[in-house]
Amino acid sequence: MQLREALARAIQQLEDAAVGSARLNAEMLMMFVLGVGRAYLYGHPERELTSEEAESYAEVIAERARGVPAQYIIGHQEFWGLDFLVTPAVLIPRPETEHVVEAALDLAQGIERPRIVDVGTGSGCIALALASELKGADIYAVDISEDALDIAKTNAVRLQLGGRVTFRAGDLLDGFADDEFDLVVSNPPYVGECEADKVQAEVRKFEPRVAVFGGPQGTEVVTKLLQQARRVLKPGGHLLVEIGFSQSEKVREMARQFQDVDFVEDLQGIPRVLVARKSRG
Ligand SMILES: C[S@@+](CC[C@H](N)C(=O)[O-])C[C@H]1O[C@@H](n2cnc3c(N)ncnc32)[C@H](O)[C@@H]1O
Numbered sequence: 394m395q396l397r398e399a400l401a402r403a404i405q406q407l408e409d410a411a412v413g414s415a416r417l418n419a420e421m422l423m424m425f426v427l428g429v430g431r432a433y434l435y436g437h438p439e440r441e442l443t444s445e446e447a448e449s450y451a452e453v454i455a456e457r458a459r460g461v462p463a464q465y466i467i468g469h470q471e472f473w474g475l476d477f478l479v480t481p482a483v484l485i486p487r488p489e490t491e492h493v494v495e496a497a498l499d500l501a502q503g504i505e506r507p508r509i510v511d512v513g514t515g516s517g518c519i520a521l522a523l524a525s526e527l528k529g530a531d532i533y534a535v536d537i538s539e540d541a542l543d544i545a546k547t548n549a550v551r552l553q554l555g556g557r558v559t560f561r562a563g564d565l566l567d568g569f570a571d572d573e574f575d576l577v578v579s580n581p582p583y584v585g586e587c588e589a590d591k592v593q594a595e596v597r598k599f600e601p602r603v604a605v606f607g608g609p610q611g612t613e614v615v616t617k618l619l620q621q622a623r624r625v626l627k628p629g630g631h632l633l634v635e636i637g638f639s640q641s642e643k644v645r646e647m648a649r650q651f652q653d654v655d656f657v658e659d660l661q662g663i664p665r666v667l668v669a670r671k672s673r674g
Pocket residue numbers: 483484485486487490512513514515516517518519535536537538541563564565579580581582583603604605614
């Protein structure tokens with residue numbers, strides 16, 4: 394079968410399965426199977442696929458058609474310009490989480506050897522993005538999932554940042570000393586179990602539950618994180634937490650024991666990252 398025909402069939406199959414951006418998905422998966430760039434697809438529409446290639450392509454298209462996210466099929470996602478390995482053990486890094494990295498970099502400037510902890514590191518994307526920018530920083534990354542930590546550690550090695558981040562298995566900030574960190578950063582699970590039906594089916598069915606759901610209302614993990622962050626932050630240190638799209642008022646109230654409570658907005662103007670300072674006194 395020719396490449397052009399295989400693509401056309403795949404687009405139809407994905408459209409029939411109501412997968413969004415069917416052409417984009419079909420092309421991305423063809424690039425993955427053939428190990429080529431997009432220009433090749435357009436330059437060689439008459440290229441005959443070998444039977445192995447056609448078979449592999451049919452398999453990955455069938456996976457995508459049943460809702461498996463393309464990133465889990467391909468095994469990669471870009472974040473902060475870095476290439477991260479992703480498996481179903483970790484959340485797929487999202488562009489809005491780059492706001493956490495940006496805000497952390499702003500705050501870390503001017504601190505000679507900032508000490509930072511990333512809580513719920515998943516693929517390691519926040520901690521490793523920070524490590525790639527802050528050569529002198531002391532960075533820790535925690536996750537309750539050992540499987541996620543394995544991926545994060547692999548990413549550290551692949552990105553040549555092994556040794557720059559200390560990975561630990563644990564429940565939030567348990568086990569860290571008082572007044573230890575300049576920055577606590579996190580993209581915690583923040584979707585409520587009560588709103589599971591509003592979550593995209595692909596997320597609900599394929600991304601790890603522990604990464605997505607933050608308790609019955611969605612703010613239970615964040616509540617505990619805020620309490621623990623007040624303990625482990627140095628006086629004057631900052632907490633940065635990604636939140637759900639309608640949670641800012643609730644989180645502002647939860648953060649009332651912090652100072653200078655503010656939110657970074659995402660590109661749609663939605664408050665997305667809590668920034669709060671632990672008082673000095
Ligand atoms: C929303 S994901 C974020 C992953 C990654 N930081 C990112 O931004 O893509 C939340 C992560 O928190 C971890 N997690 C959930 N509950 C936790 C807890 N009590 N202590 C530590 N990590 C936890 C999950 O395993 C998951 O990797």
